[in-house]
Amino acid sequence: MRALICALAAAAASHAGAADVTWGEHGMALFGGKDGLYASHLPMFHAPHDYQVVLQVHVADPATDAALRRRLEGNTMLWTIAPEKFELSRLAPRSATPLKRFQADLVLGHFEQGGKTQYASSTIVVDKVLMFHKLSPELRAGTSASYVQIGGGAQRYLVKRIDSRPDYDHIVAYRAAPGAATDPISIGAQGLRQPGAAELAQALRARPDAIRGTVYFYTDDLK
Incomplete structure (x- = not known):
């Protein structure tokens, strides 16, 4: 179902004349703890999600950042990021318009599979791009x-x-x-x-x- 929805969204964006085929809602797995927070894009083999991307991030609000790290520390429970739509290509190391931050809900569980939002409309700051490569279909x-x-x-x-x-x-x-x-x-x-x-x-x-x-x-x- 997610693949069908993403394919339809990509087709709609193309029909609307979107300049960048990587524009979309790029859900991510969120993990880490006190020593670092990381986000891993949930990829697919078609646009706009055909990139594997791993980021080091932090939450702009210090209180939310600290609380999130405490909850993640020492645990393997799944958290996910449900972000606003953006062009994934802007996370490429040599992007002319690098993405420095974005708004997102931080969700305990999978945001598309019954997860519960814990921190809504948080600002995620991109500290470093650790992995960025395009998938071959x-x-x-x-x-x-x-x-x-x-x-x-x-x-x-x-x-x-x-x-x-x-x-x-x-x-x-x-x-x-x-x-x-x-x-x-x-x-x-x-x-x-x-x-x-x-x-x-x-x-x-x-x-x-x-x-x-x-x-x-x-x-x-x-x-």
């Missing part, structure tokens, strides 16, 4: 699954790089040992099966209990 099988590490302290996150079709969107929280490397990791091809904690821990050269749990795992929009 071609069907192809990957030989491995690559994960980028987000965060440099003890509390880190693994974000699956979407590089196959079909594929899966996966965000995992884990506790890193002091001095642990921040390099990407790879595991064997999984198809659409969610990798287990032991597989990820082995690639990290960490104990299995270092994997704290999955923040987000979804396949339906990436088939």
Whole structure:
């Protein structure tokens, strides 16, 4: 259903003569805690959502920012961002008109699947673009699954790089040992099966209990 709605919206924007095909409502998974807040665009294989984008962000209102970090700290519950519409291309590293902030509702749960708004009409400030790449719509099988590490302290996150079709969107929280490397990791091809904690821990050269749990795992929009 979400794919159909997005396709119709993209077609309507094109018919209206929109200059940028990435204009739309770009929902995001929200995760982090006291050491950092991050937002991961929920991608699809067609415009306007055919980009994988991960941001480091903060909430402009200090009280809301602090409260949100406290609620996220140490938890793997899903939060999402339901933002105002904007051109996703403005988050590209070399954009001529970079997007510095946007308005959004901050939602406990999935904003399209029964989630409950906790902080309405918040201003999200973009501190840094950590990942930005366009997805290819071609069907192809990957030989491995690559994960980028987000965060440099003890509390880190693994974000699956979407590089196959079909594929899966996966965000995992884990506790890193002091001095642990921040390099990407790879595991064997999984198809659409969610990798287990032991597989990820082995690639990290960490104990299995270092994997704290999955923040987000979804396949339906990436088939």
